[in-house]
Amino acid sequence: MSGRPQRADARRNRERILEAAFEAFAADGRLVPLDDIARRAGVGAGTVYRHFPTKEALFQAVVTERIERIVDEAEALVHAEEPGEAFYGYLMWVVERAMFNHALCDALAADLGTLDARGTDERFTLALGELLRRAQAVGAVRPDVDVQDVRSLMVGAMVMERRRRPEGGPGRMTALACDALRLVTKDDETGPRERNERGCAVCGKPLAAAPTGRPARFCGPACRQKAHRRRKTA
Amino acid sequence: MSGRPQRADARRNRERILEAAFEAFAADGRLVPLDDIARRAGVGAGTVYRHFPTKEALFQAVVTERIERIVDEAEALVHAEEPGEAFYGYLMWVVERAMFNHALCDALAADLGTLDARGTDERFTLALGELLRRAQAVGAVRPDVDVQDVRSLMVGAMVMERRRRPEGGPGRMTALACDALRLVTKDDETGPRERNERGCAVCGKPLAAAPTGRPARFCGPACRQKAHRRRKTA
Amino acid sequence: MSGRPQRADARRNRERILEAAFEAFAADGRLVPLDDIARRAGVGAGTVYRHFPTKEALFQAVVTERIERIVDEAEALVHAEEPGEAFYGYLMWVVERAMFNHALCDALAADLGTLDARGTDERFTLALGELLRRAQAVGAVRPDVDVQDVRSLMVGAMVMERRRRPEGGPGRMTALACDALRLVTKDDETGPRERNERGCAVCGKPLAAAPTGRPARFCGPACRQKAHRRRKTA
Amino acid sequence: MSGRPQRADARRNRERILEAAFEAFAADGRLVPLDDIARRAGVGAGTVYRHFPTKEALFQAVVTERIERIVDEAEALVHAEEPGEAFYGYLMWVVERAMFNHALCDALAADLGTLDARGTDERFTLALGELLRRAQAVGAVRPDVDVQDVRSLMVGAMVMERRRRPEGGPGRMTALACDALRLVTKDDETGPRERNERGCAVCGKPLAAAPTGRPARFCGPACRQKAHRRRKTA
DNA sequence: CATGAATGAGCTTTCATTCAT
DNA sequence: GATGAATGAAAGCTCATTCAT
Known part of the structure; x- marks a missing residue:
């Protein structure tokens, strides 16, 4: 068929x-x-x-074909020597491809709903997940993000790029977004933590679940106060 | 008119x-x-x-009005005591407002092209720029981003939020994106630099302009090699 | 609305x-x-x-309006002095109206499915039923037909009329169809019964239910044989 | 061709x-x-x-082929022993065949217009006419109907059957229609005539042509009055 | 001024028929 | 001869915009 x-x-x-x-x-x-x-x-x-x-079917066909090549690339990179480079490089490469492609952008954002594309979507998530896991294993990506975070980030990066000023240079926004994923290295942990890495920003202990509203940053009032003082004196 | x-x-x-x-x-x-x-x-x-x-004129009018309130808030925060909190809090607040507002999202992405809105756009850039500068002054935001980066990031964050899974909780993606803006603290600088902060990732010297393709991360082959070795031994 | x-x-x-x-x-x-x-x-x-x-809505509107007038006439005739004349006359009148009206013909055949028309359909069945009952009460219509038979007969009559040769004259086929409804008069009952009036054609006793196939005409083999002989000798 | x-x-x-x-x-x-x-x-x-x-040509071919078998059956019955049974049975058989056959129904209604089918149409009319004549000869069918009446009646019966309620049983409407064709037996003629048999309902004299409106039932005012009185006293 | 009826181009989709392969 | 791809003229329906009331 x-x-x-x-x-x-x-x-x-x-x-x-x-x-x-x-x-x-x-x-x-x-x-x-x-x-x-x-x-x-x-x-x-x-x-x-x-x-x-259907017009929609044509749209999906166009987009699926394009995405398949993108997924192929992900699968090809799964065994790359440098998982960190592979991961970040791949993100950049995807964004570059989709940057000015309204259709591709929409499609990547939309979870590829069609039956036809479902297989592709799964393959994508699988391969990207593998890239992510390997990059996390070598400490190139912070451990508290999952594959869906990355997919969202890709979409966000595309949109950001599309909006960039000419003088920004291509990839500027994506590089910025990638920074959000980088693990802060060993030495950092002695310093103050400010990133939203899902541990108390002061003592590092796990945070209580905050099912609604802004996610908690501190494990309790004590640490919050400590952070407050620290900021004051900074 | x-x-x-x-x-x-x-x-x-x-x-x-x-x-x-x-x-x-x-x-x-x-x-x-x-x-x-x-x-x-x-x-x-x-x-x-x-x-x-025109229908489009109505759209612009609606959206401009909304953005004006957003700009008002930015102007109100310009003299906040805690520039870092003010800045990040403001980003979160804007994203929350726009997250499920298709129109606002589009409009913020589009640079407010209309004649009517031009003034608003300028005011927005000005106020947001001030918030940014003050946050950078206290070390809450890395110094190599400018106001247009931030505007793009806002748009990206909205899109990311819109795509988030229910279990992610609201603000998850925005928080992630904000991390990209945070300055890595003093101690970090002794460790390996991996963030795209517009200096060589090894020696920190300024990078050559890379108008196309992936932005350079090292000032030259020597540093690239050094980083490579370092990673190997990690 | x-x-x-x-x-x-x-x-x-x-x-x-x-x-x-x-x-x-x-x-x-x-x-x-x-x-x-x-x-x-x-x-x-x-x-x-x-x-x-919708186009269909327009169709229904056109047809409903027409049928309403037809129903009105039925209701007006309910108290006519001569129920038999009223009944047969009404059938003829309806058929004449619908004869060359493809739309009306279809609509009368189709049970007026729309919500809008449902009320009209009920009114029609009610009024026609009343006409029928009164005609049956005075012996002008055989008692074994019900209102749905009559509705079907109307549809059939329209189709027949539409097919008639010019020389047949209008109403010829309807008149013929009406004959199927007439009660055979007193005297007839002494003669041989051949009509499908739901009693044994020979002795008049009620017939066993024949849920499938051609409806039975005789109460049993004996009467069937009797009829056979009679026909032979005719 | x-x-x-x-x-x-x-x-x-x-x-x-x-x-x-x-x-x-x-x-x-x-x-x-x-x-x-x-x-x-x-x-x-x-x-x-x-x-x-042409698509239409295919339609005609299909339908003609089917009708040919129907005509064959008619020709086969021309020499049946019981002309009445043969005639009525044949009608029932045809209706049953066409009942749920949209195409056949349409075609039988339409006089088989194509050049190709013209021969078939003639054969049909001839054979059906012969069946009719023989049935009339033995008194099984009233003498005032002709073969075109019968053809129309067939079409009407199909349409009626198609509209029948499930509880009516197949053939119910056709049986009803056939009743319209039955000759009222000898004895009836002494009683009041009510059927549209093309003679005055009272004295039996031929009726004046009534090209429009309801066909006349009486030869003149005298007979109409007589019938009226009779009904009153009944 | 306000109304909402009218317009008509445009959309997606279907299908009898033709024609290159 | 057979195939089924291409055609293109409708069809039903929507909606931004205009204009009579």
């Missing part, structure tokens, strides 16, 4: 439609009229519907 | 339209039909057009 | 749409394109949709 | 198309998409067009 068409012209048309759709969706997201895509591909609107039952 | 209507009922209608539009745009973004807004406001579609020449 | 529009032009347009739709549906049934109706009414397609949310 | 294809596979395809089309048309009438038929037949749409120039 999802097999590629057999006839040469059909295959050619399918490719051209995908290409045109990719460009159009990248530029304007789902908003672009399907007729425009058909015209760009040099076919009738009906032909588009022969290949893809 | 900026003249407000004179008659009492006209002014009342204008308010009701803005209110209805705010709710509608917040929920569904620009997609919501104008007729729905008019109906919610209890007026005819024509009345909406008497007050706002 | 189903209130008529207040403005004069809207009311006028609504009327024109209903009129145009009536003609169009009468001629071609539901098949007629809505744009044609709009054009005939001298309005845009959008205007049609302002008055009727 | 009537030349059958020569090659074995072509002939086989033709058969499969007809079969698939029969099923599809029976279920949904002309509405079914041609592609569906082609798929059901296991051929391409183009192949359908090789055999039938």
Whole structure:
């Protein structure tokens, strides 16, 4: 059913439609009229519907194809020698690819809802999770983030990049976001902790669950007070 | 253009339209039909057009009004006692406000392009910049970020929050993003630097501009090699 | 919600749409394109949709209005002096109205499914049932038919009329169908019974239920044989 | 046009198309998409067009073939021993066949307009007419109906059956319709005549033509009055 | 001024028919 | 001959905008 068409012209048309759709969706997201895509591909609107039952299906197809390459890359990096480099490098690479692609951006944000894409979504989460775990194992990434945090961060980074001023240079915002993931090294722990790493910011003891509102930063009033004094004297 | 209507009922209608539009745009973004807004406001579609020449103009008006309050808050915080708390608290507050507001999110991302909003945008940048500077002055924020970085980060944080899983708790992603801004404390500087703070990660010397591709992390091959060895032995 | 529009032009347009739709549906049934109706009414397609949310809704509106008049007539006849004449006359009148009206024909056949029309359908069944009961009471209609039989018969009669040759004259087929309903008079009962009146065709005793296949005509083998002989000798 | 294809596979395809089309048309009438038929037949749409120039032509072919079998049956019954049984039984049989066959129903109603089918239509009328005449000859059918009446009645019966409630049992409406055709027996003629048998209901003299409105039942005011009195005293 | 009816282009989708393979 | 891909003209429906009332 999802097999590629057999006839040469059909295959050619399918490719051209995908290409045109990719460009159009990248530029304007789902908003672009399907007729425009058909015209760009040099076919009738009906032909588009022969290949893809729905505009949404076309969108998913375009995006899935793109994401598959992204997932492939993740899987290829799973056995990289330097897990930290691999992880951060991969994030940067993904963001670069999606940065100006409205469609891809949306799709990565949306958890790839379609049936067709579900497998891809799982593969993505799996491979990215593995990259993350390995990077955490070597201390390149703080241990309190999980794969969903990373996925969200990727989306955020794309959006940030899209908004960046020309003088910022590409990747500036992503690099910044990556910093949020870095483990503060050994020596830091002797100094004051201020990062939201899910331990008391003063004594490091585990925090009580705070199911609602702003997450707690201190294990109790004593530490909060201590931090307060420290800040005052800083 | 900026003249407000004179008659009492006209002014009342204008308010009701803005209110209805705010709710509608917040929920569904620009997609919501104008007729729905008019109906919610209890007026005819024509009345909406008497007050706002275009649907887009209405959108901008709604959003500008909201952002003005956000800017007000920033200005109010400029003289807060604790610049660090003020800065991070403000970020969190903004994100919380915008998190589930489709319209606000879009608008903050878009640099407030309209003529009407330009003043607001400037005020925003000014006040936020002041908050940032003061936080940097007390060492609460790393010195290599500027106000545009922060604005982008806000947008990214909103998007991340919107994607968060229910179990993540509100603010989780924003807190994470804030960590990217925190200054690593004195003691850290003796340890290995891994953050993208715009100096060589080994020797701290300024980096050559890397207009494209992944930003450089080392000032040259020597430092890169040094870092490599260090990692090996870790 | 189903209130008529207040403005004069809207009311006028609504009327024109209903009129145009009536003609169009009468001629071609539901098949007629809505744009044609709009054009005939001298309005845009959008205007049609302002008055009727759906093509089907328009169809129902047209047809319901027509059927209401038909029901009104039935209710008016309930107290007629001559129940037999009233009943048969009414059938004929209904068929004449619907004969060349594709839409009405379909609608009467279909049990008026819409919520809007449900009340009308009930009223119709009630009034027609009353006409029938009174006609049966005076012996003008055989007692073994019920109101649903009559409704079906009406539909059948319309279809038959529609197919009639020009030389048949209007009402010919309906008159024929009506004959199926007439009670065979007193004297007949002494003669051989051949009609499907739900008693043994020979002795008149009640028939065993025949839940499937062709309904039984005789109470048992004996009578069947008797009838067979009789026919032979006829 | 009537030349059958020569090659074995072509002939086989033709058969499969007809079969698939029969099923599809029976279920949904002309509405079914041609592609569906082609798929059901296991051929391409183009192949359908090789055999039938038009969708409508296919429809006609399907229906004609079916009707031919119906006509065959009629011709086979022409020499049945019991003309009455043969006639009524045949009607029932036809209705049963067509009852849930949308296509057949439509076709029987429409006088088989195509050139191809014209011969079939004539044969049908001829055979049915013969059945009718013989049934009339033995007094099983009233003499004032002709073959076109019967054809119409068949169509009407189908429609009625289609509308019947489940509890009515199959054939109920057809049986009712057949009653309209039965001759009221000798003895009846002494009693009051109420059936529309094309003579004055009182004196039996021929009726004046009534081209419009309800057909006359009496030859003149005198007889009408007489009937009225009779009814009063009944 | 306010209203909401009217407009009409535009959207997605379907399908009979043609035609390259 | 057979295939099924391509076509393109509808269809039903939506909605930003205009304008008669």
